[in-house]
Amino acid sequence: MNVPNALSLLRIFMVPVFVCVFFMDTPNAHRYAGIIFATAFATDVLDGYIARKYNKITRLGRVLDPLADKLMTFAAILCVGIKSIIPLWIVVCFFIKEMMMGLGALLMYKKTDDVLPSNMLGKASTVIFFTACLALMLFHIPRPYSTVMLTVALATTVCALSVYAYKLNKMLRSRGNG
Numbered sequence: 001m002n003v004p005n006a007l008s009l010l011r012i013f014m015v016p017v018f019v020c021v022f023f024m025d026t027p028n029a030h031r032y033a034g035i036i037f038a039t040a041f042a043t044d045v046l047d048g049y050i051a052r053k054y055n056k057i058t059r060l061g062r063v064l065d066p067l068a069d070k071l072m073t074f075a076a077i078l079c080v081g082i083k084s085i086i087p088l089w090i091v092v093c094f095f096i097k098e099m100m101m102g103l104g105a106l107l108m109y110k111k112t113d114d115v116l117p118s119n120m121l122g123k124a125s126t127v128i129f130f131t132a133c134l135a136l137m138l139f140h141i142p143r144p145y146s147t148v149m150l151t152v153a154l155a156t157t158v159c160a161l162s163v164y165a166y167k168l169n170k171m172l173r174s175r176g177n178g
């Protein structure tokens with residue numbers, strides 16, 4: 001197990017800690033959860049940097065890294081949805097989009113024994129979602145504004161999904177698996 005993969009595993013283990021802290025009955029619980037969320041994001045950046053700089057990119061890492069991102073982001077979306085900071089439809093749309101991404105990745109892994117690497121739009125959507133979720137945890141943002149923030153983030157991830165779907169289709173066709 002290399003350092004980037006260990007950092008991805010750490011992020012996965014941070015998910016239940018984040019959820020527990022978010023729902024603690026203390027005045028600053030959301031801020032503490034925001035710190036955990038920001039730490040998870042920092043480890044995401046760090047593991048990507050280490051993997052690329054020191055050529056530590058592995059197939060396991062290409063699965064663990066996006067899984068850790070998706071689990072933490074979904075936990076954050078679910079938490080702010082349960083607290084009614086954002087409307088339920090955003091949580092549902094995000095869940096459906098993530099299920100589609102997961103099924104696509106599973107299909108690709110089954111047919112090619114690999115997954116698509118992340119792309120710039122996917123990375124941008126992760127940053128946008130992170131920023132929006134962190135802002136919702138750290139600051140009291142009225143619901144209309146929080147809805148707009150996460151709608152923009154959701155639209156970006158849907159665009160990323162479209163790019164991934166296109167690339168998956170193209171790759172499967174080129175390999176004769178489509």
